[in-house]
Amino acid sequence: MSAMLHVPTRRELLLGSGALFAWAFVPRIARAEGRDPRFLTIVLRGALDGLAAVAPVGDPDWIKLRGDNALRLDGKTPALPLDGFFALNPAMPNLYRLYKAGQAIVVHAVATPYRERSHFDGQDVLESGYARVGRADTGWLNRALVGLAPGDRVETPTHGRRSFAVGPITPLVVRGPAPVLSWVPSRLPPVSDETTMRLLDVYRQTDPLLARVLEDRINLKKIAGPDPNQRSGENTGPAVQIGNIEQVRAYFAEAAGGAAKFLASADGPRVGALALDGWDTHVNEGAVNGRLSALLGALDAAIAAIETNMGAAWSETVVALVTEFGRTARINGNDGTDHGTATVALFAGGALKGGRIVADWPGVKEADLYQNRDLQPTTDLRAVLKGLLKDHLRVEDQVLATDIFPDSDAAKPMEGLLA
């Protein structure tokens, strides 16, 4: 791992979006208060199934909704009880520990203002902070930085010069006028199994030769379903085990852990963002012990790596894990879920007043679902983010309302998120 912030080199042009993109300054006002806050935003691209990450196990309609795919408190792999109603995916013991220690918050039934179901547009709305699609030139985090008084410039001893770069791969959320530094982990982001399987699906339908070759090359293993009574061979999608989960785990941990090292260092940046892909689980979602649980496990390990590498700075840290939208409440015909609306947002860090679920629970009865298919959004993600930016980084109310999240008057900054 390279140990500095710098302009991407040729070698790094090959590398991906797990890079940290961080503000080149330290916020002055928070410093003046004697604080030194850290804020890391992780965009989970692909639409995380919120109901699979944090399940409403106390909702009487829950098991009926998800059946065998429902997380539950009993059974072989019991979910981790957060309160009397919600339980965390068992693949996330670190987040559970932080939650119990008052250092994690779950916001449920949350959504951006976007109500369609296109990934790209959804990500643009999530990351731009604008209420509607079509403005994708700057991100809310970058505009928040513009509103902050810059303190000391971040030390970047790269080849003897202070460098910054808005690299071509910068996630939208942190793109904009504020100078941004980039750091790229040495590890290549692996091709996700999801990408491979979808490509294979195209090949199977249109090019048998390429399909055969790709099938030979990837480690295809039919999942012996956890339930012997699993649906009979209706699945058009291939069943695979995550072949490269170790690579994914290593990549997530290096990207997130590396980012934390910079945010922790005395003269390093304080505000940054990275993106982790792979959450679009249309086929064989595997929330309990399949694909998604493996990905959530990798994410959990990444959170642990952040905590470890932050060291003492963890107590002043907030990590926001956000995704463009949720997934269908019901399981689809391929044991997966399709694009939906409301989902979870996860927050971890020693600066939080954690151990809480923030949710105005809409229920999962048929009549409660949004358009009779998705979890109904009841909390505006912008309210949560505004609350964090205001209390943690001291972004001014007025700036939040006009520049950072325009047209979000109804979503007042959520209070009391910080310890």
Place this chain on the structure above:
Amino acid sequence: MALDPIEAAVALHRFGFGPRAGSIAALASDPRGALLSELDRPNAGQIANAGLMPSGQISRVAFEFNQERQAKERVEARRKEAEKQEAAKRAAEGAAMDNGAMEKSMEAKSMEAKSMEAKSMEAKSMEAPAPAAPPNPPPQTPMRENFIREGKAHYDAAINAEIGFVERLVWFWSNHFCVNADTTVMAGAYEREAIRPHVLGRFVDMLLAAESHPAMLIYLDNAQSTGPNSVAGIMRNRGLNENLAREILELHTLGVRTVYTQEDVTSFAKVITGWTLLTTDTNPHHGGEFLYHPRMHEPGAQTVLGKSYRDTGQEQGRSVLTDLARHPATAKHIATKLARHFIADEPPAALVERLTQKFTETEGDLWEVSKALLAAPESWAPERAKIKRPSEWYVAMRRAAGFSDSPPGPILQGTNRLGEPLWRPPAPRGFSDDNGAWLDGLAHRLDSANAFAQNTAARLDPNAVMETALGPLASPETRQAVARAESKAQALTFVLMAPEFQRR
């Protein structure tokens, strides 16, 4: 004229380097005419780049550089040896050392200690931010720099071509008459000097230029080949090397297992003895350039393919090559290879026949043969049977993404990884033109496409790239996969990995 965007897209993928923004629409009114007009452009196939060194010059630069390096090494070795001897001498004198000398020595030691300390401080301050140098960076030598410049010129010509048919022909012929950059620093210059000038000219001229080029003479060992009965052969007890003669017959002209025998190989090898180059150490101005050296040439008449060639010196070899160029087996061999490259592993017999005939009747006019390839109905079969070679696909990606000027590093590394390193074929046969050779690399292509997409997706619209690159060729399945992709990077990966983009 009716618009035919499908044929335009096929034209771009099959005969060019893939579409750039707007290419499909621009060609739609007359795809074949557009390809033909590339052939008629003045200086088609040439690279206008005055900064590139001719082959002789780069050989001399490389020679001088290596000499200087060796000289430095030798000086250093001498210095070390002298130090060692000095130390041994001092140790021997040590027994007889007086007090004054002892003091002096203590002083010296303390100085040494101080300097050690300073060094360690320096090391510490260096440690903190470890420089992000790539692991084992290749040493920057003038040869390496030259290779990168040549590589950039080679790829830029393809990336920036309007369609790229002529560049595809350059790549085809360069691979047909391949040399290897591991054995010669002249590989880039060779392509510019021996291949490009003749790519739409006469086959015989390209053959003569390639076989007499110093890069080829080194690569296939003819530079040392000496007639056993030549003056040099007798005086220096040197002999024949059949390598080049055999590969000319087997690979460059007649084709393997055709009409020639081992006797033909040996006789032909004798014919081209003396085709060598000026040595760089004694010729500071012309070293590395072609030389016909009569002293190495086997005297006497030689019989090749039943015809006797009297000893006319260098002309003897030119006569044999000229006859080989117009041999029917050569026409068939070249026609088959062209059709295999562009159309199918097992090309339609009718197409091979057409190209063979055109080659024969025009005495190997490659402009005419290229036109015949475009005119043949078999060339326009809707089935796209060929998988693009990795470097061709790599160039197509950059064109689809709208890059015009690219740093050569990523593409050189990328094609290395995909098994097609520039000018480094595994054997004199060149890189294979069979699908089978490249299919296994499909998973590696997926890795490359993924990395490329991760790097570029933020500033690209995958739908626009799809329309640019595939347009009417995009299958509903590909369109659906792109529309449903979970990220722009994934969508872009699907476009670049789509069968419609992988095939010619």
